[in-house]
Amino acid sequence: MTQDMLLGNEEPSKSKETFLEKFCLLAKAATTTSALLDVIRQALEAPNVFVFGELLAEPSVAQLKDSEDAKHFETLNLFAYGTYKDYRSQPEKYIELTPAMQKKLQHLTIVSLAIKAKSIPYALLLSELEIDNVRHLEDIIIEAIYADIIHGKLFQNTRVLEVDYAQGRDIPPGYTSQIVETLQAWVNSCYSVSNCIDMQIKYANAEKSKRILNKERVEQDLINLKKVLKSQASDSDESMQIDTHGPGTSGGLGQSELRKKPSKLRNPRSAAAVGLKFSK
Incomplete structure (x- = not known):
């Protein structure tokens, strides 16, 4: 059985950029560190925000890198460029992720895989997302499709995700x-x-x-x-005409002479008889 989850060929709308701009404006307007950290957490949980480069570039956010709140900066950096496996390998480096944040990071991991390959085996997805249940995996993929960050089809017979489109992620510095x-x-x-x-x-x-x-x-x-x-061929024809109708060249008799000669030798016995009679 094949489950077709193709949502169309149109690219994602620009509403996602609008959502990100809202958080950038909030970060600029934040007057305290706690307010800025709250903006970052809201952006990480927001269902329609999947790029974070502009927010990372905000001076107030960049200053968090060397502060006691560096975990917020690293977590934002993780969502911009990293994957779910990166988080699981060093969870202490980041803030504690809520279920919504973890699911979004899994969605972003699927996007990263879809950018690299158009045919993604379930086995690879299960490994990268650290999921042991195929049904759970398919639910996460379907959520990513409905979030409009990938377009594709689930082939349950071959256990493969065929990708038709994947939204781009932030470009690392x-x-x-x-x-x-x-x-x-x-x-x-x-x-x-x-x-x-x-x-x-x-x-x-x-x-x-x-x-x-x-x-x-x-x-x-x-x-x-x-x-x-x-x-x-023309010379040969002329030569044959001369041999057939012209005078003999070898001293032989012509056709008219051959026709006349037998008449002189007609009735040899009569001639002999006449000869005998004359001798008496």
Whole structure:
């Protein structure tokens, strides 16, 4: 049985950005540290906020990194760039997550996996989300689909999540240079492919020209051969006409002479009789 959870091809609406802007404004307006920490916790629990880069960039939030409230900064950093396994590996580094926060972090982990691969086995999802129940896993995936951060289908027979779309996550600091290098490598690869195609086109055109010239040469040779054969056939016909109707060249008798000769030798006995009678 296949469960189709495709929600459409449209990209997420800009309402998520609006929600994030609201928390950025609240962070700017916070006059005390406790108020700022409360804003951070609200952003982490908010169901429609899945990017946190702008909030991290707020000066008041950045100052928390080296303060006694650094756990709030690290937790916000975790939700921006990390995964559920990162949290489980060092839970003491972060604030205690509420059930809503944990579920959101699991949703973000699914997004990270969906960005890397379009076909995600259940086994990998169960491992990354540290879930031992397939039904629970499917519920979390369906929640992520309805949250509009991924589009895809659940194939229960093959136990695979096929992803059609995944929302992008925040880009870690210093990662931009890696993106530039990746894009440059892609551009260089495109140039190489383009040059290879140009060479193949030139080779194909040269081969085509050779074939055309060869074809023209063969056709001309055929025309010349036909002319020679026709000329030889004409000479042969003329020669045969001369041998059949012309005078003999070997001293033999012609046809008219051959027809006349037998008439002189007709009735040899009569001639003998006449000869005998004359001798008496």
